[in-house]
Amino acid sequence: MERKGNIAEMGDSMKIFRRLLLIFSGLVFISALPNLFFNADFQYVYLNGESGSFGLYPYAYLSAIYDVFLYLARPDQWSIVVMGKEYALIDVLFERVAYSMKVFFISLLLAVIIAFLVSMMISLASGTIKRFLLSVVNVIESLPDIFIIIGVQLLVVMYFRETGVLIGDIAMTGEEIYLLPVTCLTVVPAVFLVKTIVLLLKEEEKKAYVELARGKGLSSVHILVVHSFRNVLYSLFYQMKLVFSFMLSNLFILEQLFNMRGVMGLLMWSTGYTFVIISTLIFLPFFLLFTLIEQRMKKSIGMKEDGTYA
Numbered sequence: 374m375e376r377k378g379n380i381a382e383m384g385d386s387m388k389i390f391r392r393l394l395l396i397f398s399g400l401v402f403i404s405a406l407p408n409l410f411f412n413a414d415f416q417y418v419y420l421n422g423e424s425g426s427f428g429l430y431p432y433a434y435l436s437a438i439y440d441v442f443l444y445l446a447r448p449d450q451w452s453i454v455v456m457g458k459e460y461a462l463i464d465v466l467f468e469r470v471a472y473s474m475k476v477f478f479i480s481l482l483l484a485v486i487i488a489f490l491v492s493m494m495i496s497l498a499s500g501t502i503k504r505f506l507l508s509v510v511n512v513i514e515s516l517p518d519i520f521i522i523i524g525v526q527l528l529v530v531m532y533f534r535e536t537g538v539l540i541g542d543i544a545m546t547g548e549e550i551y552l553l554p555v556t557c558l559t560v561v562p563a564v565f566l567v568k569t570i571v572l573l574l575k576e577e578e579k580k581a582y583v584e585l586a587r588g589k590g591l592s593s594v595h596i597l598v599v600h601s602f603r604n605v606l607y608s609l610f611y612q613m614k615l616v617f618s619f620m621l622s623n624l625f626i627l628e629q630l631f632n633m634r635g636v637m638g639l640l641m642w643s644t645g646y647t648f649v650i651i652s653t654l655i656f657l658p659f660f661l662l663f664t665l666i667e668q669r670m671k672k673s674i675g676m677k678e679d680g681t682y683a
Contacts, residue, residue, distance in 0.1 A: 389664055396660070397653065404648040405437035437645065444646040451650070455642045462647060465639065470654055472549055473635035477624055479551070480558035481616075487559070488566030489602070495567070496574050496597055507571070514564045518623050522557045522630055529553065549634075554627050561623060562616045569612050573605040607670055617659055 409430055444450060451462035495506045516524075533539045540552070574597070577583060586596045625637040640651050 393657075393660070396656070397649075400649045400652050401438060401441050404441055404645050405434055407644070408437035409434035441646045441649060445649065451647070453639065453642060453647045455639070462650065466636070466651065466654070469634060469636040469639050472633070473624060473628070473637060474658075476551060476554050476558065476627075476633075476635070477620060480555045481562065481620065483555065483559045484563040484566060484616075487563045488570055491563075491567045492570040492574065493594075493597060495571050497593055510564055510567050513560065514568065518561055518619075519626060519630075521560055522623075522627060525553060525557050526630070550631065554631050554633060557627055558620060558623055562620055565616060565619075566609075566612075569609065570605060573608055574601050577601040577604055610666065610670060614663060617663075621655070 410428065411430075448463070452459050453462050453465070454460075491506070491510075495503055495510075498506060513521075529540050578601075582600065583596060586600060621637070624635070625640075627633065628635040628638045636651060636655060640648070640655070643651050
């Protein structure tokens with residue numbers, strides 16, 4: 374049995390390694406795409422104001438891929454050009470990654486906490502209050518992300534003009550800013566998670582164990598917190614992958630509108646090997662986190678790789 378377990382773990386490790394290899398290869402191929410169609414990369418176009426004519430340049434594409442691997446093996450030569458100024462990549466990269474990830478994970482934590490609290494309120498509320506809360510959630514969900522971000526900035530400016538009190542900086546001029554970016558980044562995932570959790574809890578209410586728990590005299594709060602929430606975690610986990618993806622896209626918008634010096638802004642100026650390095654640093658932690666959690670959850674419920682249960 375122990376030998377079978379070791380073989381299974383080795384198989385899982387190889388599967389993860391293959392997925393990482395495929396993803397890394399995809400990033401390399403994407404990083405060289407401008408050379409395939411324009412025979413020039415982004416930095417050349419920006420610095421010179423011109424590019425090659427549109428066409429198909431397979432030799433230039435292969436050459437660009439070769440250059441990516443060549444520069445990846447020379448970390449002492451890593452550099453990036455931002456708005457015409459060249460920086461050593463190592464000098465700016467990790468500071469920007471740390472700042473962006475702090476904003477991201479604080480927002481994610483707040484979104485999850487708010488979503489669980491609001492979902493509990495909606496699930497326990499009476500008919501009229503429940504409909505009102507769901508209506509509010511639907512209205513917020515219908516608003517475009519960019520509208521929420523600009524709306525928050527305008528509200529802060531209007532409040533400052535009326536009271537002289539600045540709630541939070543609306544643009545990064547020197548020190549890192551957190552209040553408004555975190556607020557904006559929290560809203561959309563929180564609303565999405567609320568709707569998802571409410572739907573999952575509604576499905577749980579139809580299951581036999583809920584009726585059994587009620588028959589034993591357990592309170593609605595006890596059933597919801599101890600049993601129902603725990604049972605929706607596995608389904609919610611797969612929805613979190615979607616949450617991560619649109620939070621990253623919103624983070625890109627936030628960094629532009631709040632003039633934040635984060636990694637997503639740096640990604641906009643990257644090309645070739647710098648694109649591969651920055652994308653890998655953004656993607657790899659999330660990939661490993663989701664993979665580890667998924668493996669633990671499958672083991673906890675006895676699920677095999679083919680989707681059957683032990």
